[in-house]
Amino acid sequence: MEWGRLMSGTVLCLLISRIFLVIYRFSLRSERPLRRDTDTCSLAIFLGSGGHTAEASILLSALDFSRYCPRTYIFSEGDELSSRRVVALENAQSAKNTPLIGWSNYKLMRIPRARYVHQSSLSASFTTFKCFLACVHLITIAPLFHNVTLGKPFVDLLIMNGPGTCVPLCAAIMINRIIGLPTPKMVFVESFARVQSISQSGKLLLYIVDRFIVQWPEQIALTGDRGEYHGWLV
Amino acid sequence: MLVFVTVGSTRFDALVQAAVSEQVLDALHKKGYKRIVIQRGNSDFRREAGSNGEDLVVFEKNGLEVETWKFKSSVQSEVERADLVVSHAGAGTILDALRQGKPMIVVPNPTLLDDHQGELSSRLEALGYLTASTVDNLAATISAFDPSRLIPFPPFDGSRFRRLIDQEMGYNVNPS
Numbered sequence: 001m002e003w004g005r006l007m008s009g010t011v012l013c014l015l016i017s018r019i020f021l022v023i024y025r026f027s028l029r030s031e032r033p034l035r036r037d038t039d040t041c042s043l044a045i046f047l048g049s050g051g052h053t054a055e056a057s058i059l060l061s062a063l064d065f066s067r068y069c070p071r072t073y074i075f076s077e078g079d080e081l082s083s084r085r086v087v088a089l090e091n092a093q094s095a096k097n098t099p100l101i102g103w104s105n106y107k108l109m110r111i112p113r114a115r116y117v118h119q120s121s122l123s124a125s126f127t128t129f130k131c132f133l134a135c136v137h138l139i140t141i142a143p144l145f146h147n148v149t150l151g152k153p154f155v156d157l158l159i160m161n162g163p164g165t166c167v168p169l170c171a172a173i174m175i176n177r178i179i180g181l182p183t184p185k186m187v188f189v190e191s192f193a194r195v196q197s198i199s200q201s202g203k204l205l206l207y208i209v210d211r212f213i214v215q216w217p218e219q220i221a222l223t224g225d226r227g228e229y230h231g232w233l234v
Numbered sequence: 235m236l237v238f239v240t241v242g243s244t245r246f247d248a249l250v251q252a253a254v255s256e257q258v259l260d261a262l263h264k265k266g267y268k269r270i271v272i273q274r275g276n277s278d279f280r281r282e283a284g285s286n287g288e289d290l291v292v293f294e295k296n297g298l299e300v301e302t303w304k305f306k307s308s309v310q311s312e313v314e315r316a317d318l319v320v321s322h323a324g325a326g327t328i329l330d331a332l333r334q335g336k337p338m339i340v341v342p343n344p345t346l347l348d349d350h351q352g353e354l355s356s357r358l359e360a361l362g363y364l365t366a367s368t369v370d371n372l373a374a375t376i377s378a379f380d381p382s383r384l385i386p387f388p389p390f391d392g393s394r395f396r397r398l399i400d401q402e403m404g405y406n407v408n409p410s
Contacts, residue, residue, distance in 0.1 A: 054329070055326060195354055
């Protein structure tokens with residue numbers, strides 16, 4: 001009897017969550033609050049290893065740093081190359097412009113790696129879970145204590161370009177959406193290196209992110225009706 | 235003339251070994267190259283004599299001065315000074331070198347996951363921006379290489395991404 005109640009209770013919860021999710025997503029789609037030119041917008045960008053960070057840096061350099069601030073750079077523990085690259089990018093941007101509020105307004109945030117190169121699937125599931133927990137802390141728990149108004153997500157916009165560790169991050173954001181907590185807009189830019197195929201993380205995140213951008217026209221067909229092509233972004 | 239060989243943040247033993255091989259150095263020498271600098275990343279590199287696994291190794295071979303090291307915080311100046319860049323097919327390296335107007339020979343690393351490096355190098359070669367090669371073919375590619383036939387790579391246009399993000403975040407993107 002106990003199990004019966006537990007099962008039906010679980011199914012009911014899942015159903016309610018599902019309905020809530022669908023409604024919430026629908027309302028989110030049409031919601032695009034207008035910003036004034038002088039409003040700022042906080043962003044986080046996820047940096048993966050090597051090439052991903054190089055492309056992410058290029059993407060970010062396209063943005064107005066006085067508008068998009070504060071900036072949070074999220075990367076995996078042990079990825080020192082990325083952290084150096086970030087500092088170099090920020091220094092280059094502020095050297096280019098008269099320092100204003102918004103310039104050099106950034107922070108670095110490390111999360112545990114979801115998986116290591118050549119890691120076995122079994123141990124990868126453990127590290128991925130550990131990474132997921134860290135993401136939940138970052139996205140769900142920490143903002144509850146840090147933000148004065150409960151209505152703000154940890155950042156307004158999250159930009160990703162494909163490394164594996166961004167999947168647990170998005171999973172944590174989806175939890176927020178199911179619960180009904182505020183979440184950032186998620187923009188996924190498939191790597192310039194992906195010409196004829198979509199990356200693993202791209203496939204997983206295709207129906208979760210708000211905008212899915214590809215950089216080669218051949219890829220549009222692979223993304224159903226979700227992908228957009230605007231030419232090379234890097 | 236200087237040739238810069240790079241594997242970025244990866245490991246690409248075969249390319250590094252090929253870069254110091256007789257055939258490749260000979261092909262380079264015949265083309266007038268005097269120096270070769272190899273950024274070898276995590277690649278395995280064994281020299282016949284005096285190799286203790288140190289970072290910087292310098293020697294002469296087939297008429298070229300060879301210099302190799304693992305990493306530098308920025309290879310900007312190496313790319314700038316190079317007359318030819320031979321690199322793994324990483325997007326970051328390719329964008330960097332092509333935007334600096336450098337003739338490029340790109341060698342996809344077949345040991346990497348699902349060969350997506352191959353996709354990019356083939357496509358960019360088909361568009362005329364660079365020449366692709368396999369490790370085994372490198373010497374022949376160098377001998378036949380003609381940089382004047384390459385098409386200049388378009389400069390970075392940040393306005394597309396800026397517009398996209400501004401629009402998504404609710405900023406007014408229409409010209410006033």
